[in-house]
Amino acid sequence: MPWIQIKIITSKQHDNLLETLLLETGAVSVTFQDAGDQPIFEPLPGELKFWDDIEIAGLYEADNNLHEHQTKIAAAINKIKAMCEPGQHFIYKIEHLEDKQWEREWMIHFHPMRFGQRLWVCPSMQAVPDPSAVNVILDPGLAFGTGTHPTTALCLEWLDSLDLQNKILIDFGCGSGILAIAALKLGAKQAIGIDIDPQAIEASRDNAQRNGVSEHLVLYLSGQEPKNLQADVVVANILAAPLCELAGVIADLVKPDGYLGLSGILNTQSDKVSQAYQHAFCLYPIAEKEEWCRITAVKNKNDGI
Ligand SMILES: C[S@@+](CC[C@H](N)C(=O)[O-])C[C@H]1O[C@@H](n2cnc3c(N)ncnc32)[C@H](O)[C@@H]1O
Structure with a gap:
């Protein structure tokens, strides 16, 4: 019509x-x-x-x-x-x-994309360019996270650079589930997705199914996750303000010696976010993409925030 x-x-x-x-x-x-x-x-x-x-x-x-x-x-x-x-x-x-088929219109601009050495994100309705690569098949539904945004791209490149074999990962602010699913496909044994938005939980569940990793992905609406939850790797692509406000909560999710990746930070905000985490972590050099940056860190052995 x-x-x-x-x-x-x-x-x-x-x-x-x-x-x-x-x-x-x-x-x-x-x-x-x-x-x-x-x-x-x-x-x-x-x-x-x-x-x-x-x-x-x-x-x-x-x-x-x-x-x-x-x-x-x-x-x-x-x-x-x-x-x-x-x-x-x-x-x-x-x-x-x-x-038109309005709900699919945005997909015209969503093509297979490569991140780092091994990882590709491919829209669910298109052919996979390299079947031998690590391919995440994605339809974000109403949630954020296709890989087209620099903040997601920075996280995907970081995940690709890690050895995730047999690791447990928490994706804090999972959106479409893209990071959790990428981690599972890169070898993680379990991923835990947490989000405040029920539509993100639904999209993550659908995408996990699409990628055959549902059994290894546990999803929680924020606040409903078990107490004392900890993982080898925690990635959080939310924004600078919540990353600072939630520094204690997010830091506690990382096991001693575990890795942390923070994204959703404008270049101008990197000092503030780094300061919120530096007491419990040893920070690596910051990576930048356009006006956004990523902070990565390893947690001190016996430190809390
Ligand atoms: C920028 S999107 C990132 C989605 C995906 N992880 C990615 O990298 O593309 C941020 C997500 O974090 C969620 N979020 C924002 N604040 C949060 C909070 N305090 N706790 C949990 N999730 C939150 C939002 O609902 C949204 O789905």
Whole structure:
């Protein structure tokens, strides 16, 4: 079914009003995006944060009621425009969209990718380029983690460089499960995925099944993992702020002499994160990719944080 989309760019004061007006005029969905360049990193599940300038898109069925929709939309637009203060921007356009398999659209940009020497991540719907390599077959579903983001790529390269044979690994903030599954395919005997988002747990479970490693992957919603959990290797690709806040918890997950990999850190934040972990770990040189970096470390034998 074809669709009509109305896109409005304005400031965030109008977010509620616009959403209501678009829904009242028959929009089947309303989407907000950043209209400037103001990244908001990882809101918590259920948390809604807005940019100062927003692009709001309302999607309408291009059916027999099209004319009725358009009249209503025009009335709604005029109403909002009238509320804008002088100098406040308000731009809109109406476009026709042909129907597609929307939930697969992003996959056009997701191709097999190699990380380090042995590891490939391949989209579930494409052919594997090197069947003799260590291949992770992935469909992230609604969770984060395809390998296309530098923070994930830094972790995958690190995992590829380790000897994981018979090791236990914790993937803290597992998202799609990509790191835990890569570790299992690289030889780890068990992986434990932890995430605050139930959709991440579901995606990790699906991906583990797809890769035939379900038996070796245990998944916990954050807070439900057993006490005193420890692993030979812990990888956490969350953000600098939670990495600092949770330094004690994450450090405790690493066995003495075990390895830690931290990602999701902007280059400018590396000192702060390093400081939060340096009392319990010996830190290795930092690796960088674009504006992101990875901190790796080995845990001191008899130290706590
Ligand atoms: C950037 S994604 C990383 C996903 C995947 N591990 C990767 O490397 O691509 C971060 C994940 O951490 C989860 N997360 C964020 N804060 C967390 C916390 N405090 N405890 C557990 N998981 C958390 C998010 O829900 C998200 O799935």
